Amino acid sequence: PFLLSDFLKENPEIDLELDVSNRDNVIRQLENNEVDYALMTRLPEAMSLSSLELMQNNLVLVGGKGSREDFSRNKNAYFKRFPFIFREKGSATRKAMKDYLKLNSYHSEKNITLTSNEAVKQAVISGMGCSIVPLIGIKNELHLGQLEVLSAPGLPIKSSWYMVHLKEKKHSPTAKEFLKHLIDKRDSILSKHFDWVKEFEF
Amino acid sequence: PFLLSDFLKENPEIDLELDVSNRDNVIRQLENNEVDYALMTRLPEAMSLSSLELMQNNLVLVGGKGSREDFSRNKNAYFKRFPFIFREKGSATRKAMKDYLKLNSYHSEKNITLTSNEAVKQAVISGMGCSIVPLIGIKNELHLGQLEVLSAPGLPIKSSWYMVHLKEKKHSPTAKEFLKHLIDKRDSILSKHFDWVKEFEF
Known part of the structure; x- marks a missing residue:
């Protein structure tokens, strides 16, 4: 939600649906072209995806x-x-x-x-x-x-959140704008809302 | 989880699966006899269910x-x-x-x-x-x-959580024990973990 809220405030006419689901369901929705973007941590190798790294997910x-x-x-x-x-x-x-x-x-x-x-x-x-x-x-x-x-050896398990979409996906102007917004604002959003995780880094 | 944790501590050999899902899925799982118990707030009228009221869900x-x-x-x-x-x-x-x-x-x-x-x-x-x-x-x-x-008129919307099962369900001894445990311990569990909600009652 923190990644979306500024964008929605600037674009009040947008209707948003955000589905929180597990990895298997997310992959199915991508394959079926049901979503504009998906957030995932490990990218499925068999799919042709464009991805933007958003943040660490320890x-x-x-x-x-x-x-x-x-x-x-x-x-x-x-x-x-x-x-x-x-x-x-x-x-x-x-x-x-x-x-x-x-x-x-x-x-x-x-x-x-x-x-x-x-x-x-x-x-x-x-x-x-x-x-x-x-x-x-x-x-x-x-x-x-x-x-x-x-704290134990091998922990935390480090990965990252990526925002992905099918390479061949035809995005609406709004969906394109959102990607641009995220690329521009990613760093400031992250430092505003997720700086606290540094306390718990090893 | 608070309703389960004491029971699991007393019965360490139990394997537990708890599926958090929306009402429609819960009804489907009950109909298909896939679960021992379900937690829901509004009981479906068309099903033959036994129910135990657990707590308010404002x-x-x-x-x-x-x-x-x-x-x-x-x-x-x-x-x-x-x-x-x-x-x-x-x-x-x-x-x-x-x-x-x-x-x-x-x-x-x-x-x-x-x-x-x-x-x-x-x-x-x-x-x-x-x-x-x-x-x-x-x-x-x-x-x-x-x-x-x-705070606004008509709020909070009051309902209750019920633990339900199909009337004709054949429960395992463990599942029967759990129901008995809940009937015995309900009030003490609720007062231990959910007393704070009174602060926000109207």
């Missing part, structure tokens, strides 16, 4: 209140007590988390799967387990001490 | 920082400057919001549709418009002053 391991202390005392005991909470199949964050856990030979004795970052966040806050989530989505919860970032 | 009108002052000065000017942000088709919150606006002859010159409460929240915070959202989902944002509840 994935961090988080636990609830008090977890940093528990975790630093004994990681294995921590993971035993707080199972991993996954997003649903088709989510890019789920895939990144599975890859990370496999690489580090971590495993969980039980499976918890929740559809949406918001549900994962609430589950971690309520003490149900730990998870790997996008840092930009947990600003308030970190500042309020409801979530704590846990 | 929908409140919210704007960004400073909106309470703007709104109380001049509602019409406020609605002109801050268009309504809707959830996608199939969402119960969207339906309640549409009904409310129609009843009060409010209308918006532009349409903004966002899929997920989280996206709506971020959009309102970023100054894109106002929306009607579940009070229980915006605790942090209210306490941090990023969102403000706007």
